[in-house]
Amino acid sequence: MxxxxxxxxxxxxxxxxxxxxxxxxxxxxxxxxxxxxxxxxxxxxxxxxxxxxxxxxxxxxxxxxxxxxxxxxxxxxxxxxDVDDKNKLEAPSLNTxxxxxxxxxxxxxxxxxxxxxxxxxxxxxxxxxxxxxxxxxxxxxxxxxxxxxxxxxxxxxxxxxxxxxxxxxxxxxxxxxxxxxxxxxxxxxxxxxxxxxxxxxxxxxxxxxxxxxxxxxxxxxxxxxxxxxxxxxxxxxxxxxxxxxxxxxxxxxxxxxxxxxxxxxxxxxxxxxxxxxxxxNVKQAFPLKEPQEFWVDSSTKVLVPMLSLTGTFKYKTDASGTFSVVEVPISKTALLVLLQPINGSDLEHVEAELTWQSSAWLQWLSPREIKLTLPALTxxxxxxxxxxxxxxxxxxxxxxxxxxxxxxxxxxxxxxxxxxxxxKLASDGTDQPADPAAQKEDGVYLDVTLNKPFLFALFEKQSRAMLFLGRVVNPLHED
The missing domain is CATH 3.30.497.10 (Antithrombin, subunit I, domain 2)
Incomplete structure (x- = not known):
């Protein structure tokens, strides 16, 4: 232990x-x-x-x-x-x-x-x-x-x-x-x-x-x-x-x-x-028309349905340059945090670094205009x-x-x-809007694409308690 x-x-x-x-x-x-x-x-x-x-x-x-x-x-x-009676409880609050x-x-x-x-x-x-x-x-x-x-x-x-x-x-x-x-x-x-x-x-x-x-x-x-x-x-x-x-x-x-x-x-x-x-169902996320490549490992790729979001999200790369983090509000109450290896680092190495570092997920992030592409997940x-x-x-x-x-x-x-x-992470079904990134000069939007194994966590917004934690190696596999 x-x-x-x-x-x-x-x-x-x-x-x-x-x-x-x-x-x-x-x-x-x-x-x-x-x-x-x-x-x-x-x-x-x-x-x-x-x-x-x-x-x-x-x-x-x-x-x-x-x-x-x-x-x-x-x-x-x-x-x-009585389940119905329990659901009639007053609205929860962390104000105290x-x-x-x-x-x-x-x-x-x-x-x-x-x-x-x-x-x-x-x-x-x-x-x-x-x-x-x-x-x-x-x-x-x-x-x-x-x-x-x-x-x-x-x-x-x-x-x-x-x-x-x-x-x-x-x-x-x-x-x-x-x-x-x-x-x-x-x-x-x-x-x-x-x-x-x-x-x-x-x-x-x-x-x-x-x-x-x-x-x-x-x-x-x-x-x-x-x-x-x-x-x-x-x-x-x-x-x-x-x-x-x-x-x-x-x-x-x-x-x-x-x-x-x-x-x-x-x-x-x-x-x-x-x-x-x-x-x-994430607001303002739309499915790409064609499946995109996702690299399960260096020699194996699969075609998976992808979602695209464009906006101002919090972002950082760690000090050693081994992984990047994007924080996306997916509802009024929940934050989705996506962490992927970068610069040739592998997921196993990143996982080992995270064991006792809660700050790796939610601290020292800065707002960036980002075009984010990630797999739809089940x-x-x-x-x-x-x-x-x-x-x-x-x-x-x-x-x-x-x-x-x-x-x-x-x-x-x-x-x-x-x-x-x-x-399950999906689009809210809205029609694909005009790409805002195309209306701005090159370099304004940071392009972040999750097309290889990555980690994700879902946090409750007020308490920052981690409700879900997952590793995605192949988005086509449900387990």
């Missing part, structure tokens, strides 16, 4: 005595990178007091549990809530957040997202990659809400929290709930944009038949998505369980989302599926958080033996934690 300074630090070396010290170093590193070098303690931003802990402890002691209905049930259980709060949250999401991306990228070399850092981080926070004792401490280490003195279980519940709420606010901000951008998130929790789940845990997860489901599945027949879950996810998305879940450990007692979709990525953690040498974090006594009053084994991401 890489620590914030980039050196090898096996997870096993973390003892209970020195864990807090390492965590302090991690948070200090994060805040140096993401908060304009102002140290901000997370618990001053997401605070709670002794009364809050007392209230939470009382709810936990009451220990109300719910046994989820079968996945085959045709009725909607009361504990899944200061710059430090936004920087802290987006910094934590970025660092964890890049670590998970690195693990996924290594497992899928020379392929397209897509993930949602906010969704993955939200999934980890969800399990943090259900964790106790050493498991809660271990999850704090990955998430970047520093535990204060006091009741650890109160910390995991109070802080986890606040972070989950903040992440959901960011997602709702994206949804509140113009009609050209469509965003949705579905969360499905599957448990073994007869397993009681704490009502408090389900209530924490309920508002964290547009739709939340908790159903019982017989994992002892893995093939049939996979078919049932695939069919359930597809049916609840009205056929828009297909989950290809092949194998399930029959010893599993809990499985989570988070499904995030974003599709945007990408889908499915990742198992358990596999990614194993690749990061953290196989026990959510594995067998982990303490999730705040999810259920029986010992449970967490199986797959699936995060599915879908991203």
């Amino acid at each position: 890489l620590n914030p300074l980039g050196t090898e630090t096996p997870w096993r070396q973390f003892s209970s005595m020195n864990l807090v010290t390492h965590l302090l170093c991690l948070v200090a590193c994060l805040t140096l990178v993401t908060c304009d070098r102002v140290y901000v303690h997370p618990f001053t931003l997401y605070s709670f007091n002794e009364t809050d802990c007392d209230k939470l402890e009382k709810l936990v002691q009451e220990g109300k549990t719910i046994v989820p209905v079968s996945i085959e049930s045709q009725t909607t259980p009361e504990y899944e809530g 957040w200061g710059k430090e709060e936004r920087g802290y949250l987006s910094g934590l999401v970025y660092v964890v997202g890049m670590r998970l991306y690195s693990a996924l990228q290594k497992a899928h070399r020379d392929q397209n990659v897509l993930l949602s850092p906010t969704s993955l981080y939200s999934s980890l926070v969800s399990f943090y809400l259900g964790a106790s004792n050493q498991t809660a401490l271990d999850l704090q280490g990955l998430l970047g929290f520093v535990p204060p003195s006091g009741n650890l279980d109160c910390t995991s519940t109070a802080v986890g709930k606040n972070f989950l709420s903040s992440l959901r606010m960011v997602e709702r901000l994206v949804k509140s944009g113009d009609e050209e951008l469509l965003f949705s998130k579905t969360l499905s929790l599957f448990s073994a038949p007869g397993i009681p789940l704490f009502q408090l845990f389900l209530e924490h997860l309920l508002p964290s998505a547009d739709a939340f489901y908790a159903r019982a599945v017989d994992f002892t027949n893995p093939g049939e369980a996979a078919k049932q879950i695939n069919a359930f996810v597809e049916a609840k998305s009205e056929g828009q989302s297909k989950l290809v879940l092949a194998d399930i450990d029959p010893a599993s007692e809990l499985l989570l599926v988070a499904d995030v979709c974003l599709a945007v 990408l889908e990525g499915i990742s198992d958080l358990q596999e990614l953690l194993a690749d990061m040498e953290l196989p026990g974090l959510l594995g067998k033996g982990a303490d999730f006594s705040r999810i259920s009053n029986t010992s449970i084994t967490v199986g797959k934690v699936i995060n599915k991401a879908f991203f």
